[in-house]
Amino acid sequence: MNIRRFSLPLFLLLALFLTCAPAPAAEPKTLFQTSTLQALMNGVYDGDFSLGELARRGDFGLGTFEALDGELVALDGKFYQVKADGKAYPVNPAQKTPFAQSTFFRPDQTLNLSQTLNLKQLEECLTGRLPSANFPYAIKITGNFSYIKARSVPRQSRPYPPLTEVANKQAVFEFRDLNGVIVGFYHPAYLAGINVAGYHFHFLTADRRSGGHLLDCRLKQVKVELSRLTEFQLRLPPTPEFSRTDLTGDQKEKINKVEK
Numbered sequence: 001m002n003i004r005r006f007s008l009p010l011f012l013l014l015a016l017f018l019t020c021a022p023a024p025a026a027e028p029k030t031l032f033q034t035s036t037l038q039a040l041m042n043g044v045y046d047g048d049f050s051l052g053e054l055a056r057r058g059d060f061g062l063g064t065f066e067a068l069d070g071e072l073v074a075l076d077g078k079f080y081q082v083k084a085d086g087k088a089y090p091v092n093p094a095q096k097t098p099f100a101q102s103t104f105f106r107p108d109q110t111l112n113l114s115q116t117l118n119l120k121q122l123e124e125c126l127t128g129r130l131p132s133a134n135f136p137y138a139i140k141i142t143g144n145f146s147y148i149k150a151r152s153v154p155r156q157s158r159p160y161p162p163l164t165e166v167a168n169k170q171a172v173f174e175f176r177d178l179n180g181v182i183v184g185f186y187h188p189a190y191l192a193g194i195n196v197a198g199y200h201f202h203f204l205t206a207d208r209r210s211g212g213h214l215l216d217c218r219l220k221q222v223k224v225e226l227s228r229l230t231e232f233q234l235r236l237p238p239t240p241e242f243s244r245t246d247l248t249g250d251q252k253e254k255i256n257k258v259e260k
Contacts, residue, residue, distance in 0.1 A: 029228065030104075031101060031136050032057035032058055032103065032233045032235070033195065033232070034234075035236065035242065036194045036195070036234075036247070037099065037193065037196060037255060038194070038255075040064070040099045040163055041163045041251055041258070042245045043160035043162050043245075044239075046098055047065065049237070051072075051095045055079060057103075059104055060140070061100060062101065062183055064100065066097065067156050067160075069083065069154075070082050070155075071202055071211070071213050072097060073202045074183070081095070083152060084171045086173040088204060098237070101195070105225075105227055108226065108228060110225050111224040111226070112222075112223055112224075113125070113221070114221045116146070116219060118218055126139065126199070126224070135230065136228075137185065137227060137228055138226075139183075139185060139224065140182070140183060142222060144220040144221050145178060145220060145222070146176065146218040147174070147217060148175040148216075149173070150172070150214055150215060151170045151173065152171055152212045153171070164254050164258055173210070180203055180204055181206070182202070182203050183201065183204065184199060184201035184214070186199050192252060193247075201214035202214060215260070
């Protein structure tokens with residue numbers, strides 16, 4: 001009996017291997033955060049994490065500065081400090097933050113909106129479009145706005161007051177008929193206290209000269225980009241102030257008052 005041996009060319013074997021091999025898993029998208037919102041609510045304002053370190057964790061984000069000196073906005077790898085005068089200033093990498101979050105922004109969903117929506121209506125619209133409310137999302141909204149209401153707060157001195165007291169003295173800015181970018185995150189309800197349950201937005205004008213924490217808006221025509229985040233990394237400050245702060249209790253009402 002003659003036995004014939006068959007052999008395939010190497011390139012065919014390689015093609016078969018690649019066809020049968022499992023597809024590589026998608027690279028996880030990580031939300032990094034230093035400290036908790038509940039700690040910030042209780043006056044833990046001393047920065048212990050540099051903006052240079054934060055930039056290594058992401059090119060998109062928000063937060064605040066040491067002694068609560070303004071609002072932090074990170075967009076396209078550039079970091080800005082919106083002070084109590086409403087103006088946005090470039091950030092020195094050596095500056096420190098007591099509370100911030102960042103991610104490398106890679107959108108996986110895009111929406112084009114031309115409805116006249118205020119902030120509450122915008123949030124309701126976004127919630128209806130989220131693939132799942134159980135994940136955090138990074139959200140970038142670019143375009144034209146008929147109205148923006150934003151705020152910032154002045155630098156605080158020791159002994160630091162709680163955030164609810166600081167918010168009573170916030171500086172509010174209003175802009176009309178302009179282009180700009182909303183930078184923000186959606187956090188599931190189970191992250192309440194660690195961050196805002198729901199939406200948290202900051203704003204920058206198109207020329208990157210002004211902005212603040214977003215309080216309200218009216219859309220004209222915008223592009224919304226959503227990025228689902230599948231990993232969450234929380235860094236806790238190894239400081240005496242954080243160690244001795246009472247982080248028990250439900251502060252949902254106080255958080256809503258401060259953030260909205």
